[in-house]
Amino acid sequence: MIKFILLLVAPLVLKGLYVDDFIYHYTTTRLLGFCQVLANDAILYSGLALLLYLSFLPQVNRLCTALLRVLAVILFAVYIIDYLIIVNFNTHLAVGDAIKYADYSYKYIQQIYGINNIGFLFIIAVIVIPLILFSFSKRKITSRRYRKIPLFIIAALPLISGFSDNQKYAHSWIYKNVIDYNLTILSESSAYSDKFLKAFNFNEQSYCSVETGKQTELSSLPDQTLLMPSGYKNIIILMVESLSTYQSQYFSGINNWTPNIDLIAGQNQAFKNFYANGFITEDGEIALLTGLQPIYPPSSYSDDGGTSFHSFFSIPNSLPNILKKYGYKTEFLTTADLEFGNTGNWARSIGFNYIEGHDQPEYDKWERFHFQAAPDEALYVRALDRVKQNNGKKFFIFIKTVSSHHPYINPENKDKSESEAIRYTDKQIGRFYQQLQAERFFDNGLLVIVGDHHSMTPLKKAEVDNYGQFKAAAKVPLIIADGVNAGVENNQYQQIDIFNSLQGMVSGRQCYTDWNGILLGEHKTPPKYIAHRRGDNRDIVSIFTENEDFLVKLDGDSTRLSGNEPAEPSIRQMLIDKVNALRIARVSG
Known part of the structure; x- marks a missing residue:
């Protein structure tokens, strides 16, 4: 007994x-x-x-x-x-x-x-x-x-x-x-009524500027390829699994696990007030590659609401689709199993020309870890090979790493700890950056290094003290290396701003709203508001401004602010309407 x-x-x-x-x-x-x-x-x-x-x-x-x-x-x-x-x-x-x-x-x-x-x-x-x-x-x-x-x-x-x-x-x-938690977050799946949908209206002002000396026009070619503005760049987005601000001495002063990343940041454009729009890798991919906030529609679990990338398939204005119009070849590279979360099918649906995952023959000689993935070193070897193969062409390569995913393990020495996994990740990023330099990639190339989401570990007290309890959970580093520009940006930005800025860079026309900023070029403008999909309370969306945080409770027609509220009634309603607009757009998306 x-x-x-x-x-x-x-x-x-x-x-x-x-x-x-x-x-x-x-x-x-x-x-x-x-x-x-x-x-x-x-x-x-x-x-x-x-x-x-x-x-x-x-x-x-x-x-x-x-x-x-x-x-x-x-x-x-x-x-x-x-x-x-x-x-x-x-x-x-x-x-x-x-x-x-x-x-x-x-x-x-x-x-x-x-x-x-x-x-x-x-x-x-x-x-x-x-x-x-x-x-x-x-x-x-x-x-x-x-x-x-x-x-x-x-x-x-x-x-x-x-x-x-x-x-x-x-x-x-x-x-x-567990039961109380699931009952609490159940409001996330509350549907909007037909009456609410018919009456709902939300308009957001957009402001656009043409970059100096750049213009776009339709080509007379049969494929309707758009002419590139002068000074185009090849693009690599390196989305690093669980890369978080607190891991970096340069970005936070809390830990010193990323000396190579810190060195790269000091030589290029470093964004110290940058946020992920969601809490899982899928959210980061959606934000970076579609420019849409990963705020999902209300859904029952019988209408695909329990599937990965729900309502974000086949986005016409995805980054791969946009870049292809300008003559780019677009590639999605990872060592992870593309079946996980239906990632392979999603990547194809948003327009990538070329996609490869863990079953790429070049990885057969490497040891495998979680998600059947070879270590990051193998991924960078493969990515560098793709860069060389695309030499002389316009290309966009999206690289998704795995080695820093929980459960943490250093593939080289098999030590199991977060610090060991991040140190290994950092070492391989440093080596990849040096190899790109040796290949003269930065003569006409741009490298974006960004975390997909905050690590799925308890927040450190130092994080909460530095950034506040809500922002700390979304803080990730961003580095943009182009071989030309360097400096520190302290204004707030977010993952969807990367999409928006790259789209503007290739088109020569940069646009922004209160919810979507520009972090490249002569018209840099931070967003006034940043939305973050939370992993702790799934029924809550955090809204960040430079000085305040607000919480929106998801509950269909009754979606509302929770806790702290803006002083102006019009802004209170606008925050609620924006979140509703994001979700309603995905209902019909």
Whole structure:
């Protein structure tokens, strides 16, 4: 009995300890996180205890006993999975994610732990067989004295939940039990009514300028290729997995894991107040390659709402499609499995001429890691080869790295830590940059180095102190290297501004709005507002201005501001309308 109880409470204790350490990063207060986990999970454990208690009563027949125990096992398994996801990905188990990544989960687990099919089946058998035996066991509680103790515990647990306080801290999402969390974020899927959609109207003013000495016109050629403005550049976007501001001494002063990146930043254009528009790689790809904020439409899980890149397929004005009109060859390179998140199909749908992933023959000689990916070194070897093959042509290459993805491991020495993985990533970026210099790429080329999202790790206290609790979760470095311009930019910018600026660079016509800036050329203009899709509270979109942060609660027709509000009523409504406009556009997109 004691072993059984210890097994039941072990995940609760482990989660409490982890969350306590997580909260300590923000508050430097111990036991707060642990106590809040106990308070929030008490109701869930009360339900688990009740199911088990009823199953052990002698009056309950065998079929009901088995059903009660199966339900208890499922609830316990969900709790454990939620804990593992919190530890590994800094978010809760969400129903949408479970649907979205279910088909790749088996592959991912195999890759992370090096388990083959037989080993996986053995582990499943070791776990499942005892659970089946337990579920259909005839064991019951026969002593009346022992029946009273569980009843007391079951009755007391809900009282403990009264001590929960989920409003005190911005990151109290981590306190919540998995059921409460999913009920909270359920408003994200609330649909807009037909009446609301018919009445809704949102107009955004756009301002455009023509770059000095540049103009565009349609060619008379049959393919309607656009003539390039003078001084065009080949373009490489290097999207670095989980590259975050706090990892860099140059960008944050917090850690010193990226000396090569810091050196490159000091020699080129460095953006120290730059933000990712989302919290996962998919969001970064959407922002950088389509120029659209990765704010998804309300969706049920039966209308593709649980699929990757939902509503962002086949974007006509994607960066690859735009650049192809100007004669560019467009390429998408990664060492990751293109099946993950349907990335390959999405990249094709937005117009890339050439796409390759983990199954490229050149990677066969390399060791594989998560997502079946060869290390970043192999990716840069391959990318440099593509640069050489495109010599003399106009080209755009999008490079998506993998080695700095969680779980962190340095492919060279196999050390497992975030700092080791980032140091390896930094080393390979430094080497790639030097190789581009040797190939004289910068004579007519532009390299963009940018993080896809903040790492999926707890925010450091120094981050929160420096940037605030909401902005810290979106801070990533941006470097633009063109061999000519250098300097530090401290105005705020975001990932979609890269798309907007590159589009303007090749066309010679730069446009901006309050929500979309220009970070290149003579008309540099920061956006007034930046939208960030959050990974902790999926029902909340953060809005950043230079001096304030605002939160918009997603809830269909009832979408609203939460917490701090702008002083002017017109701006309050504009923030809500903008978020609604983004989501409604994807409904019809």
